Amino acid sequence: MNKLLEKIFQLNSLAIVGIEKNVGKTTTMNYIIEKAKGKYSLGLTSIGIDGEKEDQVTGTEKPTIYIQKGTIIASAKKSYLSSDITKEILSTTGIQTPMGEIILFRALSDGYIELMGPSINNYLKTVIKQMKALGSQLVIVDGALNRRTTASPSIAEGVIVATGATVSRNMEEVIEETAHKVSLLQIELERNYDRLKLVKKALKQGKVSFLYDDKLQISQELTALGAENTINEGLTSGANAVIISGVVGDRLVENLIKSPIDLSDKIIYVEDGTKLFLKEENLRRLKLKGLKLMGVNEINLLLITVNPKAPDGYSFDSHRFCYLLHEKTQIPVFDVISNIGVGLE
Amino acid sequence: MWNNIGLNYILQQLKIITPYGKEQLQLLKPYTIENFPILKRILEDLDLMINSLSLFPEVYEKIEGEFLRIKDVRGSIKRCENLQVLDDIEFYEIKLFAIYLESIRYHYQPMGLTIEGVNFQDLEPVIDLLDPEKKRFTTFSIYDAYSEELKLIREKKHSIENLIYIEKNISEMEVLKEQRFKLVEEEAYYEGKIRQQLSQQLLPYIERIKENIYSIGILDLCIGKAKLAKEKACTKPLFGEDIQLEIVEGRHPYIEDLLQQQDKKFTSISINLTAGSNAITGPNMGGKSVTIKTIALNALLGHMGFYVFANVLKLSVFNFIHLLSNDQESIKDGLSTFGGEIVKFNECMLDIKQSRGLVLIDEFARGTNPNEGRLLVKSLMEYLNKFDSISVFITHFDGVVGAGINHYQVMGLKHVDFNELMSKQNHYTSKDGLEKIHKLMDYRLEPVKNHDPVPKDALNISMLLGLDSNIIEIAKLHYHKEVQFYGEET
Incomplete structure (x- = not known):
């Protein structure tokens, strides 16, 4: 010790x-x-x-x-x-x-x-x-x-x-x-410098944002809670990643898991792991669907x-x-x- | 009204640092004939300050550094005055205030300035009170030095704490903690007494502290005004006995800055206004509204103890400055635009009858039928010409300026050869037209000799802005008829 x-x-x-x-x-x-x-x-x-x-x-x-x-x-x-x-x-x-x-x-x-x-x-x-x-x-x-x-x-x-x-x-x-x-x-940290810059920008400017390859789209949502539709729409329309500033809870994740959206290779970005409030079961199901959770702060x-x-x-x-x-x-x-x-x- | 003429823009540019300076800024009001001696002194002090800034820039940098650290202790001062006991944080803030004040005083006094209201008082005794060990640290504690009993209690407490630290046995530790707790209570008791004492001992110095707070506020504001004046090449307004307002190369800083952003230049105005009625006529878009705002703003600034945005401003002291323009919301009160004008004018008339002031009226009766409008404006001008107050009328009405009334006009487009202009290009878009007009427009004012015809530029301006040529042709026919009918100024 x-x-x-x-x-x-x-x-x-x-x-x-x-x-x-x-x-x-x-x-x-x-x-x-x-x-x-x-x-x-x-x-x-x-x-x-x-x-x-x-x-x-x-x-x-x-x-x-x-x-x-x-x-x-x-x-x-x-x-x-x-x-x-x-x-x-x-x-x-x-x-x-x-x-x-x-x-x-x-x-x-x-x-x-x-x-x-x-x-x-x-x-x-x-x-x-x-x-x-x-x-x-x-x-x-x-x-x-x-x-x-x-x-x-x-x-x-x-x-x-x-x-x-x-x-x-x-x-x-x-x-x-x-x-x-x-x-x-x-959770894994984003190491790619350019990506990281975009994600950090999104976290500063909005509560729910999307990445379409290297294009950033910041939504008008004031909180991730209740933004399930926006998130689903974003992912369906081709976003590779969702960036959430604030807490990510079970409700949001369960909504994604239940939806027919193909989640493989999609990413949810959060500031860091302290913002994740997920049951073990939901974490496992996200993983099975191919979705990655990534953080910005170590x-x-x-x-x-x-x-x-x-x-x-x-x-x-x-x-x-x-x-x-x-x-x-x-x-x-x-x-x-x-x-x-x-x-x- | 004041926001209407752009006063806030100026006030926002003042760099006032301390909460006390900000308070003085809020309290600013124009001076009147009665308290002119104070205004005179303020302008003289501003002169001294501008000079001092040039002579001792490093000193002011130091003073401003201290200003940045000044916090608002007025709440605590008030509590102390009300015989309440202050807490540690309040003592800390007062101690720091005194330390910073002494530093400001130390830098300020050698310069030998005598600015009215700036009278720094020695706060060393306050620092001593809150710094019994004379260390001059920017920290505060209820020091041992305040009381022997306190010192002893703390020593006892310290020994128990050392014992607690090495004690492994839990029940022994509980006993020790009990003992410690009793000493904590005793310590709190003595600390409380000291706080009471200190609060009382501060009382005799409260007046000094307030004097210093006031001085900081005045100094902060004065430095702010002086810096603005230097930066913007402002000059001292010259107040005199004669009833007049003469402005040479007057500027409107807000509009000047706006134009600069668009790479355009502001045309400064020069005019000499006399007691009674004065008239400014000229074409549409001739900048007449800007002109009276420029006059009003600079007159107001002068009366508030600022330097002004002009090469020269010579004026008498006014008891009131009124600007009547249609930017106001009479509609809200259920009046038509015209109704609102009459109501506002009545208020001005009350002042005009009682004392001497400056009244600027922008396009009176513009919203009513031209025949009656003309007559009303003419009547107003004739009547107000009898009073000491300076009234300035902007009007586009023809033939309203009677004989003997001081008359200026915007030079406008009179030197423009419209035929040449129109032949060069078939038609202009509205946007090009506006640009063109602004470029061609000469915004300068010139005195009008009697019987000069009022320039008729509306048609020309309409052409430049691309009004349908059919309409222009019809209008020209009517114009010729009317000109024959009216012929001369009535």
Whole structure:
């Protein structure tokens, strides 16, 4: 694990995402923070949630973590005021969120803090840059695989995925589910420079676009949800690829699978795998029909961390859990509680 | 009206940086006869600023750099005035405001400018208040230096946190965390007291801060106006006692820019207007509307304390500037175009009876029958000629300009040889025709000597724009008849 840790601490930024709520992401975060103490200065922020204040207040986990003195934090004013650390304001950002303006501050003592970061990619990038400029060696971004963010963990140089026994009582199911989500994160990237340029342009300018060989057509659709007809028409009329900015869910995909359209060699482009919310079955059926899912932003998945204990009380055999998960995904797996790792070299 | 004459275009070009400057921009209004001394001072200060900009460009670059960092602290200042306790972020922003202000003051004062309203006050004490360790960092914290008790609590808390860090036993750790939590509460208590104290200690400096906010606003606006004046080669408007408006090579910046985009040139206008009625006549498409907008805009800018877009603008102070044109929405109020004109004119008449101003009237009564229209315009001109206010009438009506009324006309197409022109090409498309007219049209104004016939260019313009030649032939016959009948100007 030490080698992998060294690699991690050489990065500029690291995103830690949980497969689902309450899976033990905070434990992973605390683990990394502990490993950094005395050696590396950290910056911390989180990917916020878009949308109304209520969503922000009720809808999601705002991680409360115990941080070390010297950490730099980028978080909303509300979280500044509610943290119990002794702190120093370094700068304000002008970035507004429902929880107040994002403030950059430094911890002058250890203590508890709730992270409430920006929800938009560009703001997230800005904030990471600013923390690096203020001296953070590694910026950790707390994220989630969640429909309600526009921002993506792909913004970080490396990504850790956290999973655990809370996903299901059945270990095989946890492994299936985790492996499935991991494979979504690892969809193929478009490497062709010209194509990539077109696709990126489309993602910026529209929600649903089409590629006819090298001609781009951007539709007027305001969201992919409900745009099934447009997508079907586009593909029927000869488009090689559909470019979707935002979430691609089961409904959209099932609609395609049910239709008589020939999907072989067609491509659906998304920003990255975090925008895919598909059942394993649908993923398989798409593959059978010959349709490829491709991404634009790389998700550099370095590690899967596991918490073999569930709050309900049951727990898995850590060795077996890690081994099987590694076998299925071929990604290094590490149990942060019992310090067991598989495939770490 | 002001948007109608293009004022917003100018205001948008001003580079105002700070929120305080933007507020001053919103508050801009034209000055009147009564407060002319203030306007005089503003124009003098603008003169000083234009000079200063040339002498010390590097200093202004530095000042502008600081301006870019200035944020709006008025909300926090108000809260402080209302005896509320400020939060850390507010202290941080006030501290930074004071630091940047001191930098601005440091750069500004050696230049020795005396601009009315710009009076920077020393904010070092405010910085000291929020920087007890005198480090002058652009950061803020409730520092240990504020209170011995706070310092001790924090030290105790720090020791517990160190113990927590090395503690492996969970129940021991819980005990330690409990202890820590008690200290957190004590720390919060003392921090709260310090915030209260600081908020009170800031009170005596609030007036100074407000003075500085005002000064930044005025300075920002003044620099913006000066830069615009330099960039666009504007000149100082010359206000005098005589009732007049003389403009030499006056320009309309918005229309000038539009024309430039089309590779065309704007013809600047020169005119000398006197008390009472003045008339501008001329052909259709002769640019008369642009002329009065140019006059109105520059007069207004002068009255608002700007330099103007002309080589010379000599004018008296006006208590009001009215532009009556048919761009207005009288239809909305259920009036016909003509009805709307009368209503608007009545409003102007009230002002004209009370004091001295500038009124520009574009094609009054154009929408009603020409016989009555002519008479009405003639009557208006005769009546308004008795007043001190300068009234400018644009009209295409024949024979309405009475004797003794200051009369200009657009030179127009009078020097064009239409026969030669028409023989060169059989017919023009409308588009070519428009281009041609614009090229041939001489937009300059010239004084009219009595009994000059009003040029009759409508027919020529119709020909150029390709009106059916049959109609032209019929019209020519009628023209000859009518000219014989009317003969001279009545």
